[in-house]
Amino acid sequence: GIQVEQSPPDLILQEGANSTLRCNFSDSVNNLQWFHQNPWGQLINLFYIPSGTKQNGRLSATTVATERYSLLYISSSQTTDSGVYFCAVINYGGSQGNLIFGKGTKLSVKP
């Protein structure tokens, strides 16, 4: 099945710094989403982005489907950005309800 790899696995930033999180996938996808799990365990959808670029405040995401990767940019990071960031995909040739998650990037933003 499709493989989803996220990097880096861990990231420590000083408040105000910028960062880029990467999600690589091994096959064609027709659904890609980014999620943030906060330190209390709540999962929040950040972007639905199977292709192209989107921005929402300090966060933006770009998916280059032909090259099988997606990037999540966090600018001017804040302590509230801490948590784990997951990307998840649906394989274009697979079951269309089967959402596959990467193992996540754990982000810690220090004040």
Add this chain to the structure above:
Amino acid sequence: EAQVTQNPRYLITVTGKKLTVTCSQNMNHEYMSWYRQDPGLGLRQIYYSMNVEVTDKGDVPEGYKVSRKEKRNFPLILESPSPNQTSLYFCASSLGGISGIGTQYFGPGTRLLVL
């Protein structure tokens, strides 16, 4: 308020005692899904439902059952729980339809401990 609710939020049980975790959404979503989250393994899909009476296995369905008799509810059933089903469980829903499952909205999670 648009939301996905799960009950119970915390549960301690013993091996073999049947249990049900309920999931309900009030957004008229067609797609619903269950995931489990374990340290080092991330989130893995257990079962999903594209619409009422339509369910399918995810990546780790063994030991679980689901049903989708009505649009808003998608309960997860553990007929004979075992300690390896100790985990954090999430239900999610999304609009679904011909354009694909769309943006996922997650419930608050259910922490299950099987002794």
